[in-house]
Amino acid sequence: MRARDVMSRPVVSVDPHTTVREAVTVLTEHGFGAVPVVDELGHVVGIFSESDAVRTTMSTVDGRDRRNDAVSTTMTAPVEVVTPGTAITTVAERMLAGRLRCLPVVEEGLLVGVVARRDLLRTLVRDDDVIGASVRALLDDYAGSRRRWNIEVTGGKVVISGEFADQAERSVVAALARTxxxxxGVDLSRTTGVSLAWED
Structure with a gap:
């Protein structure tokens, strides 16, 4: 499983000129532990977390309330990021090692998603029935009632059996199931016993 499989999107973010007060509102309204700070080109330039918020709102500069300061003055930077293809185990290890609330997911330098701790937790509770229903919905959208396949899921491994029109259809079905x-993992088995397997 990869970051693309669990990341949250569309991403809620703030820009460097957003005030601390406004950024705190974003955190509380959405229940986030942190939010990416993104410049006008879509590049991640920082992370504003609950810790940054507490530290800023509890401190003053020359007796001045800092809640109207820009997040660029209080955000955590530089930012650790991952790509959509980064393995979930790597994401989890980096989050634990850095005690990170979330990791921005970037593609070609642009923010495309965020993996938060809750996203990782969802992968632990996602059971095989839910996975099977997701695969079934994808295949129904693809083939409708024209083709019928049996789907079995054990520990996240999907076995799809039945008749396939040709090798191209087998490839399409496998690709859909992987999403x-x-x-x-995906294993396509014909009733004749010939199979094509894929493992993450």
Missing amino acids: APGVT
């Missing part, structure tokens, strides 16, 4: 969150 379902929680899928760790």
Whole structure:
């Protein structure tokens, strides 16, 4: 499983000129532990977390309330990021090692998603029935009632059996199944016993 499979999107972010007060409102309204700070080009330049918020709102400069300061003065930078193809185990290790609330996901330098701790927790509770239903929905959208496949899921491993029109259809079905969150492997089996397997 990769970051793309669990990341949250569209991403809620703030810009460097957003005030601390406004950024705190974003955190509390959405229940986030942190929010990416993104410049006008879509590049991640910082992270504003609950810790940054508490530290800033509890401190003053020359007796001045800092809640109207820009987040660029209080955000955490530089920022650790991952790509959509980063393995979830690597994401988890980096979050634990750095005690990070979230990791921005960037592609070609642009923010495309965020993996938060709650996203990782969801992968732990996602059961096989939910994965199977997701795969079934994807295949129904693809083939409707024209084709019927049996789907079995064990520990995230999906086994799809039935008749396939040709190798191209087998490839499409396997690719679709791999996009379902929680899928760790795909095995396509014909009733004749010939199979094509994929493992994450």
